[in-house]
Amino acid sequence: MREQYTSVRLKMHSEHPLLRILQEPLRQARLERVTFRLHYDFTADPLGVLFLGHMRSGRCRFRSGRDEVHVRQGDAFLLSQPDASFGGMVDSALIDFAAVEPSLLGDIAQNAPGVRGPVRLLERQPFSPLAGAQWAHTVGLIHExxxxxxxxxxxxxxxxxxxxxxxxxxAAFPNTTLTDPTIEDRRDAHPATLYRAVTYIEEHPREDLKVTDIARAARVSVRALQLAFRRHLDTTPMRYLREVRLHHAHEELRDAIPGQGVTVTSVAARWGFSTPSRFSTLYRQTFGVPPVQTLWGERRVLPPSGQTVG
Structure with missing residues (x-):
């Protein structure tokens, strides 16, 4: 526990305890499925990350300072803030956890005007049970x-x-960001803002662009940027970026030379599409044909029947 997390003090109440941790590390986050076949009390030092959970079964009680939360099956919860020590009780539970670097929240949103410091979560419980269920569903999809x-x-x-x-x-937990545009944001959501943002996206499609990067290039807030795209293009900045990448993938498939190892899968991954099936669906919706047809071309020899391509 100390190697994986932080300094932890445990008091066990089980004769044959079992703790199983399955981890899926990303870059600024980590997903976990933890099985507790034991009953124990614990206290722990700060983790340095936001640690959120979804109680699949069992029961737990968590505390941080004077705040204590009783977690039941199906609940989503914030176990700990990055800089806070915490503790509690776990009794034979199965919990999905998400450890999130605090800076990750700031990659996609900005604080409300007048709020200083990093983007923070304000409560340990979601806006509502429905919001918590939606968060848990999304985390499950990401884990899969x-x-x-x-x-x-x-x-x-x-x-x-x-x-x-x-x-x-x-979307699930109360936080310091502001989603509604201010008067200044509405004023800034003009065509010049859109032009600067679109130019930046089209010049840097291969880069790992965040919405905050695009807003900075357009010299406006994230809210003003999002409003400009909705107002003038009826889309979002990140959806527009996906469309630009999709067109670059189309050009790469169209220009590919047979025998050089180009596959639909490799092109999809290079342009940020997680699965070939998702890429194929978007590609067909945009260009009217499956990507493999573009790769092989109308005048090229198609692969033998039954052969898998890319």
């Missing part, structure tokens, strides 16, 4: 995505999985 052998690993895919986790967390 990153652990699946069908998922192609690439820096862009990992970054997008992490940002989905951060977005789900901000």
């Amino acid at each position: 995505l990153v652990s699946s052998p069908l998922t192609v690993k690439s820096p862009l895919v990992t970054a997008q999985a992490e940002r989905l986790l951060a977005a789900a967390t901000l």
